[in-house]
Amino acid sequence: MNDLEGGCLCGKVRYTSSSKPLTTVACHCTDCRKQSGTAFSIIIGISSDSLTISGDSLRSFDDIGSSGKPIHRFFCNACGSPLYSQVEAAPDVVFLKAGSLDNTDWVEVTAEIWCDSKVSWSQLEIGLKQFPRSPRE
Numbered sequence: 001m002n003d004l005e006g007g008c009l010c011g012k013v014r015y016t017s018s019s020k021p022l023t024t025v026a027c028h029c030t031d032c033r034k035q036s037g038t039a040f041s042i043i044i045g046i047s048s049d050s051l052t053i054s055g056d057s058l059r060s061f062d063d064i065g066s067s068g069k070p071i072h073r074f075f076c077n078a079c080g081s082p083l084y085s086q087v088e089a090a091p092d093v094v095f096l097k098a099g100s101l102d103n104t105d106w107v108e109v110t111a112e113i114w115c116d117s118k119v120s121w122s123q124l125e126i127g128l129k130q131f132p133r134s135p136r137e
C-alpha cells in the first residue's frame with residue numbers, strides 16, 4: 001500500500017500521491033484549530049502535482065493566509081472531513097491532513113509551526129523544532 005493514500009470519513013473522496021513526504025509538522029494556527037476541531041492540525045507537505053483525487057463531494061473553503069493570499073481548505077461535503085490545503089503563497093506544495101491517511105503508522109512530526117497561537121492544554125513531545133509563525137516568515 002502506498003503511504004500517501006487516504007480519504008474522508010464516509011469514503012466518497014479518496015486521494016493518492018506519488019510524492020515523497022516533504023515535511024510533517026503540527027500547525028497550531030487558529031484556522032487549523034477551527035477546521036480540525038482540536039488543538040492543532042498535523043499536516044504533511046507533498047508536491048502538488050503528485051496528488052490524484054477521486055470522488056465528487058470535494059469542496060473547498062477559501063481562507064486567507066498570513067501572506068494575504070488565499071488558502072483553499074479542501075474537505076468532503078458529505079461527511080465534513082478536512083483533507084488537504086492548498087496555499088497560494090506556496091503553489092508547489094499541498095498539505096495533507098495526516099489523520100486522513102489510511103495508514104498513519106509511519107508519520108513522524110518533526111516541527112511545530114505557529115507556536116505563537118498554541119493552546120496551553122495540549123502538548124506534543126518535547127524537543128521538536130518550533131517556529132513562532134510560518135517557517136517562511
Ligand SMILES: [Zn+2]
Binds near residue numbers: 010012013076
Ligand atoms: Zn466524506
Ligand SMILES: [Zn+2]
Binds near residue numbers: 027029
Ligand atoms: Zn495551520
